[in-house]
Amino acid sequence: MVPGSGLSSDRRIGLPSKPRIIPPGTLYRGHEGMWSWVAHRITGVGIFFFLLVHVLDTALVRVSPEAYNEVIGTYKNPVVGLMEVGLVGAILFHAFNGIRLILVDFWAKGPRHQRKLMIAVGIIWVVLFVPFVIRHLSHVFGG
Amino acid sequence: MSDIAAPRSSTRSRSLKGGGRNRSGQTNFELYSWLFMRLSGLALVVLVLGHLFTNLMLGGGITALDFGFVAGKWANPLWQVWDLLMLWLAMLHGSNGMRTIINDYAEKDQTRFWLKALLITAAIVIVVLGTLVIFTFDPCLDPSSTLSVCK
Secondary structure: OOOOOOOOHHHHOOOOOOOOOOOOOOOOOOOHHHHHHHHHHHHHHHHHHHHHHHHHHHHHHHOOHHHHHHHHHHOOOHHHHHHHHHHHHHHHHHHHHHHHHHHHHHOOOOOOOHHHHHHHHHHHHHHHHHHHHHHHHHHHHOO | OOOOOOOOOHHHHHOOOOOOEOOOOOEOHHHHHHHHHHHHHHHHHHHHHHHHHHHHHOOOHHHHOOHHHHHHHHOOHHHHHHHHHHHHHHHHHHHHHHHHHHHHHOOOHHHHHHHHHHHHHHHHHHHHHHHHHHHHOOHHHOOOOOOHHHO
């Protein structure tokens, strides 16, 4: 067993396969566990602010059909279309990294398989993101 | 750095005696918040990915989104409930995440207080507004609506 394995979540994530320089007193800092935690925070904050804007733009359906259609029209703009690709990429990462966190926390074997779980998040992300990008960009740029 | 939370041991988290306070005199709020993030997160994976799939992948995707699209969707109670649940869970999940981030990075008590006040205000406004929009939506606001309820 790994030292410090009484801790849950990402604390044990990121054991190097080859000897690397590990900052003193941690098995965590500088490895995948830390970076996935950083990415989870950044995507979470980004999604949160989009959500605030998205509720406000949807609220325009109470103002008038014209007001709603005009504002929702900006979402069809190519530049905004590319930002939507980023948004969906962030949502997909946040969703499946979140499931990985749940498995590491609640599934007895989760911590042992943490590296495989992280690879699974990457695979699922690519499998869902690539078809989305193709379809969405064909809508945005297809006229 | 002011206070670092002690690890949640099972004895601490299970005790609900003494007005919801445990032996060390703290409430279990952080435990429930931690659990809520995981439960709401699971529900949101289904709700949000379903929302993205129907709105961006099916049919014309983003090009098909307009007032009529929303009217058609909310004519179905399933999508009303779907969107209502998504709104509430996403706002609670997102606000709770932002609260954690404020606690982590804002070091002054005053800064924390004002950031959280702003966060709570924004969250309440968005949740109340979104809920009202779903429940008071009028598809016949559009004179060219082809929905049967408007004829």
